Amino acid sequence: MPIESVNDFVVRFANVNGSGSASANLMFARAVIRMGVPVATRNIFPSNIQGLPTWFEVRVSGEGWLGARGGTDLMVAMNPQTWDKDVASIEHGGYLFYDCSRPIPASKFREDLTVIGVPLTEICNREYAEPRQRQLMKNIMCLGALAAVLDMDADIVKTLLSEQFKGKDRLIEANHRALAIGRDWALANLTCPIGLRVNKSDGVGDRIYVEGNAAASLGAVFGGATVCAWYPLTPSTSLAEGFTSYCKRLRGDATTGKNKYAIVQCEDELASIGVVIGAGWNGSRAFTATSGPGISLMQEFLGLAYFAEIPAVLFNVQRGGPSTGMPTRTQQSDVLACAYASHGDTKHILLFPRDPGEAFEFGALSFDLADRLQTPVFVMLDLEIGMNSHLTAPFKWDDSRRMDRGKVMTYADLESGRDFGRYLDVDGDGVPFRTYPGTHPTRGSFFTRGTTRDAYARYTEEGGPYVENMQRLLRKFETAKAHVPAPLVDAAPGGARFGVIHYGSTAAPMEEATQILRNQGVKLDVMRVRGFPFAKPVEDFISAHDKVFVVEQNRDAQLRTLLMAENCASGDKLVPVLHYDGSPVTARFIARAIAELAESIDARAKEGALS
Amino acid sequence: MTYLPKPKFRHPAIEKNELGLTHRDYEGAISTLCAGCGHDSISSAIMHACFELDLPPHRIAKLSGIGCSSKTPTYFLGNAHGFNSVHGRMPSVLTGANLANKDLIYLGVSGDGDSASIGFGQFAHAIRRGVNMVYIVANNGVYGLTKGQFSATADKGATLKKGAANPDDPIDLVMMALHLGASFVARSFSGDKGQLVPLIKAAVEHKGPAFIDCISPCVAFNNHDGSTKSFDYVRAHNEAVNALDFISERAPITTDYAPGEMQLVKLHDGSTIRLRKIGADYDVHDRVAAINYLMKHDVAGEIVTGLVYVEEDPGDMHDRLQTVDTPLNQLGDADLIPGAAALAKINASLR
Numbered sequence: 019m020p021i022e023s024v025n026d027f028v029v030r031f032a033n034v035n036g037s038g039s040a041s042a043n044l045m046f047a048r049a050v051i052r053m054g055v056p057v058a059t060r061n062i063f064p065s066n067i068q069g070l071p072t073w074f075e076v077r078v079s080g081e082g083w084l085g086a087r088g089g090t091d092l093m094v095a096m097n098p099q100t101w102d103k104d105v106a107s108i109e110h111g112g113y114l115f116y117d118c119s120r121p122i123p124a125s126k127f128r129e130d131l132t133v134i135g136v137p138l139t140e141i142c143n144r145e146y147a148e149p150r151q152r153q154l155m156k157n158i159m160c161l162g163a164l165a166a167v168l169d170m171d172a173d174i175v176k177t178l179l180s181e182q183f184k185g186k187d188r189l190i191e192a193n194h195r196a197l198a199i200g201r202d203w204a205l206a207n208l209t210c211p212i213g214l215r216v217n218k219s220d221g222v223g224d225r226i227y228v229e230g231n232a233a234a235s236l237g238a239v240f241g242g243a244t245v246c247a248w249y250p251l252t253p254s255t256s257l258a259e260g261f262t263s264y265c266k267r268l269r270g271d272a273t274t275g276k277n278k279y280a281i282v283q284c285e286d287e288l289a290s291i292g293v294v295i296g297a298g299w300n301g302s303r304a305f306t307a308t309s310g311p312g313i314s315l316m317q318e319f320l321g322l323a324y325f326a327e328i329p330a331v332l333f334n335v336q337r338g339g340p341s342t343g344m345p346t347r348t349q350q351s352d353v354l355a356c357a358y359a360s361h362g363d364t365k366h367i368l369l370f371p372r373d374p375g376e377a378f379e380f381g382a383l384s385f386d387l388a389d390r391l392q393t394p395v396f397v398m399l400d401l402e403i404g405m406n407s408h409l410t411a412p413f414k415w416d417d418s419r420r421m422d423r424g425k426v427m428t429y430a431d432l433e434s435g436r437d438f439g440r441y442l443d444v445d446g447d448g449v450p451f452r453t454y455p456g457t458h459p460t461r462g463s464f465f466t467r468g469t470t471r472d473a474y475a476r477y478t479e480e481g482g483p484y485v486e487n488m489q490r491l492l493r494k495f496e497t498a499k500a501h502v503p504a505p506l507v508d509a510a511p512g513g514a515r516f517g518v519i520h521y522g523s524t525a526a527p528m529e530e531a532t533q534i535l536r537n538q539g540v541k542l543d544v545m546r547v548r549g550f551p552f553a554k555p556v557e558d559f560i561s562a563h564d565k566v567f568v569v570e571q572n573r574d575a576q577l578r579t580l581l582m583a584e585n586c587a588s589g590d591k592l593v594p595v596l597h598y599d600g601s602p603v604t605a606r607f608i609a610r611a612i613a614e615l616a617e618s619i620d621a622r623a624k625e626g627a628l629s
Numbered sequence: 630m631t632y633l634p635k636p637k638f639r640h641p642a643i644e645k646n647e648l649g650l651t652h653r654d655y656e657g658a659i660s661t662l663c664a665g666c667g668h669d670s671i672s673s674a675i676m677h678a679c680f681e682l683d684l685p686p687h688r689i690a691k692l693s694g695i696g697c698s699s700k701t702p703t704y705f706l707g708n709a710h711g712f713n714s715v716h717g718r719m720p721s722v723l724t725g726a727n728l729a730n731k732d733l734i735y736l737g738v739s740g741d742g743d744s745a746s747i748g749f750g751q752f753a754h755a756i757r758r759g760v761n762m763v764y765i766v767a768n769n770g771v772y773g774l775t776k777g778q779f780s781a782t783a784d785k786g787a788t789l790k791k792g793a794a795n796p797d798d799p800i801d802l803v804m805m806a807l808h809l810g811a812s813f814v815a816r817s818f819s820g821d822k823g824q825l826v827p828l829i830k831a832a833v834e835h836k837g838p839a840f841i842d843c844i845s846p847c848v849a850f851n852n853h854d855g856s857t858k859s860f861d862y863v864r865a866h867n868e869a870v871n872a873l874d875f876i877s878e879r880a881p882i883t884t885d886y887a888p889g890e891m892q893l894v895k896l897h898d899g900s901t902i903r904l905r906k907i908g909a910d911y912d913v914h915d916r917v918a919a920i921n922y923l924m925k926h927d928v929a930g931e932i933v934t935g936l937v938y939v940e941e942d943p944g945d946m947h948d949r950l951q952t953v954d955t956p957l958n959q960l961g962d963a964d965l966i967p968g969a970a971a972l973a974k975i976n977a978s979l980r
Contacts, residue, residue, distance in 0.1 A: 466713065
């Protein structure tokens with residue numbers, strides 16, 4: 019039986035990269051959103067520019083689940099290279115949409131599938147003479163045919179095309195025509211609609227649809243960043259590029275047209291973090307965007323910034339490692355590398371946004387934290403958040419909010435005779451005062467170095483002042499607990515013996531998995547950790563449960579290790595649930611893993627009780 | 630012995646500059662380098678130059694990497710903020726500092742290990758990026774703090790104290806700086822204060838990347854026969870292309886020179902350097918000729934010193950980036966935060 023489903027199915031577009039399919043695919047997703055139906059979309063792409071396979075997945079979810087579901091109900095198979103695998107991956111009773119201009123042997127199909135053939139190439143060759151136009155219009159024609167078979171509102175797609183090519187009337191007209199050709203052909207020659215349909219709904223609300231990297235870069239603009247230093251590295255590149263384009267729009271001086279920002283594409287990641295540290299030392303808000311390999315290169319400098327106490331913000335858009343690893347696939351595998359980056363005893367502040375909304379929020383917040391705590395702050399995105407568009411609550415800003423520049427002594431402070439010791443803990447919170455270079459002719463200057471010094475920044479190699487300083491840095495880290503975003507808890511009604519801790523992009527599939535499990539009778543309290551150092555509630559949450567599943571997307575259970583290392587819990591309490599094949603973790607995976615683990619824990623407990 | 634403070638006592642008749650400051654106001658902590666180290670002479674030349682230029686010390690930022698030379702910023706301009714960064718990475722830190730506040734003077738001090746080996750890339754990129762700075766390399770051809778290994782500027786065939794000869798070709802940082810587009814390039818010798826002080830003054834007034842390679846003998850590990858960076862060797866092979874007088878805007882030129890003997894070079898702030906030519910027909914504005922001249926003399930075993938190349942009004946990194954006149958670190962909320970209304974528009978475009 020063909021699958022029948024309204025507003026709940028997965029469409030997967032199999033394309034060749036460089037064929038111009040991406041914008042048509044995105045338009046398909048946006049059309050569904052405009053119909054009021056939530057979607058979750060993902061790019062699956064190779065480390066290559068042209069010719070290799072790429073996929074775009076659209077999960078249509080009337081219930082609003084935003085994680086990856088797994089499986090495909092409708093395959094739009096446009097890539098002969100991957101045909102066999104693509105066809106094999108469709109769910110039983112699913113649909114196969116393809117370009118039937120050339121005959122494909124019957125053995126290449128599956129009997130349980132509904133096959134939808136549209137002679138796209140043939141129509142295109144008939145309608146268009148120019149090769150590039152044939153290619154681009156084919157994508158739009160395909161969109162028209164899909165709109166027909168899925169019973170979508172064609173006017174919405176037309177409006178989207180008009181918006182996209184605003185001001186270019188000829189292009190709008192050409193695209194509308196291609197859309198109509200595809201749609202008309204489908205209506206005339208196919209059974210429309212098929213068992214999968216999109217019905218108008220009100221499930222989207224005022225939400226926006228945006229990539230995490232763009233959101234984070236906008237957060238940097240609103241966070242007051244003026245210096246961006248970076249080196250191109252997938253999947254972080256679009257973050258720096260986003261900052262560039264938002265700054266062009268929002269940060270030009272109204273009268274002179276000059277720039278209220280500086281962006282430097284550096285020679286490598288060492289220089290990038292060096293520029294950030296130099297700018298931070300001199301009182302600018304500065305950041306870099308990078309990924310795992312870049313973090314590795316920055317290690318020495320990160321120790322300097324920690325020890326010399328210089329504000330710096332790093333957006334780490336994590337990808338599959340180690341080494342070049344899986345450069346275009348997602349993971350959460352830099353948690354430990356960032357938490358303890360550099361040599362010697364170091365600890366760093368980490369923020370874990372769940373989606374573009376928090377990428378914006380934490381992106382802006384990170385600059386306040388870096389200034390307030392005078393230390394590097396890592397915003398831990400990943401490819402799943404950064405390079406995919408997600409539905410998220412609209413960005414919010416309170417116009418009464420002001421940048422928190424932290425403890426900075428001004429000319430007036432120094433002139434009044436206030437005692438200034440760069441590393442002096444005057445308030446007992448471990449955070450000393452600093453001065454910007456050039457503030458006062460005779461007071462407040464100091465020498466910044468990575469070598470040991472006393473509270474007045476005077477060079478010393480004595481053990482006492484060194485230990486005192488290292489202890490103060492620990493006090494400062496303690497202070498940070500109150501500043502990083504607090505963990506959020508979704509408690510099971512009536513309480514639960516099992517807990518779950520998760521973070522970052524695991525949030526969306528985890529929410530769905532929680533519901534699946536609760537429906538199955540597995541009771542869970544779920545905590546989403548949003549920052550490191552871990553605040554007291556994290557420790558309390560763990561001790562309040564018999565077992566806590568730590569769900570993360572890496573091989574070595576890095577957050578679990580961090581929880582243990584920071585004395586939040588012992589290892590026997592924390593049960594790892596790990597997914598790290600480079601694809602985003604799904605609700606199905608989490609639910610199955612936790613259900614099995616919970617059952618075996620219960621079984622063992624019963625055995626223990628009987629013996 | 631930096632923890633020993635210098636006595637504050639000073640003679641009432643001590644010379645003062647236009648700011649009413651004495652030489653003592655340009656000093657730093659007492660040097661802990663070896664007695665007779667060339668680097669101390671460079672520090673002294675820096676203090677001298679800043680004093681004579683009437684610069685407020687706190688408006689200078691002094692940055693360095695790691696090594697003997699990089700320790701020196703502690704020993705001059707005590708009222709300036711200093712940053713002893715990471716080995717070979719001073720150029721990137723200085724670049725960032727400069728981006729944050731274009732109004733300060735940036736003085737980068739580095740060594741041959743710091744700039745020609747571990748930091749060769751950053752040396753190159755800071756120059757090609759046009760950072761407005763004075764970049765001084767105290768060049769002694771040897772790693773001092775790790776006790777006497779060859780550096781990348783050591784000449785081929787030069788020997789270490791115990792006799793081992795250097796098998797590798799040297800890197801000439803002056804030549805590199807010329808190739809990379811530095812708009813002010815000079816070489817000097819720590820033993821020639823008369824040449825070094827006006828060079829530093831001119832470099833400070835120059836707007837753009839000003840590079841000075843200063844040969845600075847290491848008395849502990851590289852001042853023996855067989856070294857090409859010893860005091861004796863450099864003195865014997867020094868080939869100055871010009872002698873400099875730095876003339877501030879306020880002091881007009883009074884002495885007359887025969888035509889062809891002198892070249893005047895305008896600097897960014899309106900002051901002038903007067904070059905007395907020694908090498909005949911040497912044009913300090915001709916980059917290609919400078920490279921040829923250097924190569925010719927290098928083959929002959931001579932060390933060319935003096936102002937090798939200068940470009941008038943080259944512009945700097947901030948000009949290229951079109952940054953606003955106000956230093957970026959002084960922009961406030963109103964300048965930087967687009968606000969809720971702008972955000973609402975962005976939200977609307979994402980639906």
